[in-house]
Amino acid sequence: MPFIRAYLRASTEEQDATRARADLEAFAAERGLEVAAWYTENESGAKLDRPELFRLINDARPGDVLLVEQVDRLSRLTQADWEALKAHLAAKRIRVVALDLPTSWDAARASTDDTTQALLDAVNRMLLDVLAVVARKDYEDRRRRQAQGIAKATAERRFKGKQPDLERYSRIATLLDMGMSWADVIATTGASRSTVARVVAARRAETAPSVG
Template identity: 60%
Template sequence: MFIRAYLRASTQEQDAQRARAALDAFAEERGLAIAAYYAENESGASLKRPELFRLLADSKAGDVLLIEQVDRLSRLSDADWQTLKVKIQEKRVRVVALDLPTSWQLATPGDELTRRMLEALNGMMLDMLAAIARKDYEDRRRRTAEGIAKAKQVPGKYRGKPEDVERNTAILALLAAGNTWSQVCAATGASRSTLSRLTKAKAAVVMVA
């Protein structure tokens, strides 16, 4: 049994490694060792998370997927959560979350009956917390949209997020020099969605010209 820690933050401005100390402490208290860490800056509302799926690809039956909170694993829609859950079940990976005490015993070996009972209970709790995380995500998006709409009613109040012109110029220069998207993301800290937006905007300008 290997314990694989998954760390996620939503944006490049956030630290995906923030929860690492808490996961290390959890493992140390139980005399366990974390075999590998998988960290990425991607939205929990999307299934496009390369590191999460690399973790699952690396996992064997009985391995533990260790997370700080269930929302680090999923802020997915119900359909996408079911897709991810099927993948986890196919790999027979045990999800252990620090904010889900019912899952903690799955991090240590136990008898077959106890394990199956805990997995059944844990599955129900994961479904519930994943649904709560999704609702929180949708509520925050709704409040943000309402706030922007209200600000737009006042002339000059809403300006949006300022563009980082220097960084974006550097990104386009790196891409033009033949660097891969992965190399540019690693060098600049930008997400793949940012690269996609910039390349589309550049292509649109070229077409107009």
């Protein structure tokens, strides 16, 4: 049976990266399998440099399974970074199984039919590419809406100075999503603490549930 390594990820420290653990355990149990190793981290999926993900890859042996809840837990990467990650996975012959990609589920079982396995691998590579592109688009769309929401909130406060720097605001939001502290965000972007506070307030206002 394949050695299953489960990967759990959330974007920020405030989010629970272990939320999907029970679902992954249930998936394995239904197939008479057991997750042999867990790798958990709070890092942005848009970031290639993720210590626990690469620890998993370094620990893996040929034929091991990388189990994730959804493809976007593995990647919200740019195309270039996604190709780099795929190259690392291919070099170790790691099979990706995602709960939101049913065609990948058979990879969690050992197969003696090389032709069938090769066909499944080819299909899964194609579908992984599609889902990775969708995940990246969703990430970029959310960043754009976030920047627009910040600009709108700033305008509604009768901001009379220079127009808001949407690119900077978006970068601040992205760094915060990656779990960076306010102090590090300020040092990295050169923004004032009040600017970071405005970004945080605008994001909260944008995501607050509507009433009525």
